[in-house]
Amino acid sequence: MLLPRGLTKKKRDVVLAKKRRIEDKERPFRQAADSQLVDDTTSTQAGSRLEQVVWSSAVYISLFETEFSSETLRLIRRPITDFVKCQSIALKARLTDMPPVNLVAAIRAVGGEHVQVRLALDAMEQEEAAGSAFEFRLLATNGVDIVEETSHVAYLESVPAPYQSISGIVDLVHRNCDIGAAAASRLQGITPIGLTAKNEPSYEQVLVTFSNNLDREEFLERIPWHDQASSDRSPAFCACLRACSLERFASLREEYLTYQNTLNLQITTKSSTTTHQQPTFEPPQTAPSRLQAAPPPPTLPFRSYNLAYPPGRLLFLRNVSTTTNKTAIRADMTAFLAERSSVDYVDWSKGHDTAHIRLGKAIDEQALAGMLEPGRLEGDSKVELLAGERESLYWSRLPEKIRAAAMNS
Secondary structure, eight states: OOOOTTOOHHHHHHHHHHHHHHHHHHHHHHHHHHTTOOOHHHHHHHHHHHHHHHHOHHHHHHHHTOOOOTTGGGGGTSOOSSOEEEEHHHHHHHTOSSOHHHHHHHHHHHHGGGEEEEEOGGGGGGOOTTOOEEEEEEOOOTTOOOOOOGGGEEEEESOOGGGOSHHHHHHHHHHHSSOOGGGGGGEEEEEEOSBOTTSOBOOSSEEEEESSHHHHHHHHHHSOOOSSOOTTSOHHHHTTOEEEEHHHHHHHHHHHHHHHHHHHHHHHHHHHHOOOOOOSSOOOSSOOOOOOOOOOOOOOSSOOOSOSSOTTOEEEEESOOTTOOHHHHHHHHHHHHTTSOOEEEEEOOTTOSOEEEEESSOOOHHHHHHHOOTTSSSTTOEEEEOOHHHHHHHHHTSOHHHHHHHHHO
């Protein structure tokens, strides 16, 4: 028997004694289930619901009340090697008033060769005398084919907070698509995109895999791709919930990456070709005509999870007075930025003539150029917006905690 590490001898004896009491208590029910002698009334009472427990992903996940990896929904169509833990107290509260051991016996009777049950040996410390813990696993794929075609995959963005889990997304899909518990195998996979600040899978953007293209098209009709939130629909749509096909998602992603690379190339080229030589031509006598504003950049189709830092929020300040201090630099930059952004942190050491300014809100090169007027900065200080490799290099030197806080601000 495997026991948790770090147990004292006294605690180990208590755990072993508790295990023996549970085994003695459940031995009759184990024998009844193994010999197929489960009472007919018990099977009738739990049969319809237990079939959903074994073969329905939605009920299966809500039953165990556990968040798994992105492969959770594949449990219904693929053998697994790890046991799934489930407390009998949760079983009683969610499904039936039957004693836990009776319910386990009924699950064995209904599942037959497709389900295996055992005691949760490593969960004894968390269990009290009110109940025991069991572990379940499926042993058959039930004849469901594995879907690998991209035409069956939908991209779901801005999932509301109450639905940001595997069970929540399953419920969201069931509400917006004619997929009942009896046909749960038609929903075959949920893959999160990106990570949270704690380096855990984020379910705000996910890829949903359907077993056929018809289910995906129906789902996309119910949740279309809108550019803005809709105030006259459900709370999910008010939160900018939208979906599109995997093909369109790939196209939007490629468009955004191309635009991002173009911007980085322009900034890098401009920085490398900038010189401080005096002009060799005479300035014009008359004021130049006003330049037309450049067209705005295209709307980003989704949040980029390739960057580990917030882009467009880092300024580099040159010719800083060695007699100044952080408070004076913050006040000067706050006045310089006006309402376009705010100063989050001044990264400067006493005696240095350069500083990095971390902003609270992103700002683009065009907006910064419009603020660079004579006299806006103290002395002969100069400021530029860092991007590309220089920006990435600065953020990479900061602790993960600071980068995560900046991403979430």
